[in-house]
Amino acid sequence: MSARSLAAEFFAHMEAGDADEILGMMTPEATVSLVPLNWHGPMAADGASYLRELSRSFPDLLVRVRRLFVTGDNTAVAEITIDGTQADAFLAVANQEKHFDLDQAWMLKVTPDDRISAVIAYWDQNQLYRRLGVKRLDKITITAG
């Protein structure tokens, strides 16, 4: 399977909320860096926690891959847009049932035997807060209607 196909599968599982399926695509020691959250650690812990919270909070999540290319070191680089309607607290933001969309960039490093060994993601958490009604960065749990 190519890194491109693997990335497409990764994001399809993200949309479906299949964190376990995603973990099954990883090497045992796979790492994750969710840069805006300053979460850097094992995919099996930090990555799975993020994915499970995402799918629980946005059960109607859609993931659209806008751009995808594979670099010489077999890293799939993807620009995606995620959107959905909030149904539960997410990253400490109280649920106001707001619809959000957010552009993100993900890099998936793929091994020669078609496993993902590292995941790095970038997005702007300020955009996420704005769309979910947060007004101040020191009071994330307080939202405006």
Add this chain to the structure above:
Amino acid sequence: MTTEALRVGTGTAPCEDSAEAVVRAFFDAYRAHDVERMVDLCAEGAGFRYVPFEVWGRQRVLYGEGKVCTVGKVIWTTLIDAFPDLANAVTSLRADGDGNVAAEVGIGGTQAKDFGIIACTGGHYQVPHLFLFHVTGGGLIDDIVAYWDNVGWKKQLGCLEVD
């Protein structure tokens, strides 16, 4: 899940090494605060999108999206003016054979003037960025997209307002 627009840019693609060299030259120029050189490294009409750049006014939202020669040049010039010691360090660089380049870059500086809603308190910031370029076969950048986290940036500079 839907998939569309899987690559950007036009024209013949350069080899990976030359595309990487163009991107390194771009960040060298940025580090030297040579905005004209940054623009010269881009094709005429090169696309520009700073994804987190949103200015929410009462009537409309301004996005950091357009052309390098207009929107990009203004943002770079304004940023360097507000952060006179603005610096960057490329921490990773990856390219494919079609002119696409992904660059992870640490950017930081000390604030000397107000920048957007971030009032100047003389604070310093350091924020990781991901830049995605497309480089033409002629060795010019024809598309720039960048991602970073504004929460980390604003918190370091003492700004706690979302908008």
